[in-house]
Amino acid sequence: ETGVTQTPRHLVMGMTNKKSLKCEQHLGHNAMYWYKQSAKKPLELMFVYNFKEQTENNSVPSRFSPECPNSSHLFLHLHTLQPEDSALYLCASSQDRLENIQYFGAGTRLSVL
């Protein structure tokens, strides 16, 4: 148990659906991250939030919409996804945006049909 919990663990959705991924951390951290992990590719940073403010959007398509209501919770809202968006989506947290040790959740395995 890393102290970072992601739900759901698995998600199958059609291209016209709207769904949300949830991440919660119990570590008292102030920075949270979304990563995408596709087969045979390195982890790709998507978004960074520090004290609820978005500090990085790594050229992510607008069909991915993050939300950070407080320092403990992070959401990724999904709509009109494409099959190539199928991947493992990992959430991580760190003490703050200058702290380099990030703690990861178990991820949500997303399949877009």
Add this chain to the structure above:
Amino acid sequence: EDKVVQSPLSLVVHEGDTVTLNCSYEVTNFRSLLWYKQEKKAPTFLFMLTSSGIEKKSGRLSSILDKKELFSILNITATQTGDSAIYLCAVEAPIQGAQKLVFGQGTRLTINP
């Protein structure tokens, strides 16, 4: 562009063998290099290295950094089946006053009994 390259991409050995995993990097304003172990889903933190030539050790695992040659190695001695996992190397890179992790593709290590 910041880059992290790991080798080999895949490695299969027998229980009891010693393995060495490699990570080379090109990044501006290097701050630290991190190793993670990813078994099922959640990458778990192993080591953080900031100084050349100083070995970090935890049980059968050890790692060292060479900042002149821009690489790091992760050694695992007396391997066990529980060491089977993907090992990820990441390097800190600055972005707009913050830090982000740039990941390699990972090395998939399989330990056969």
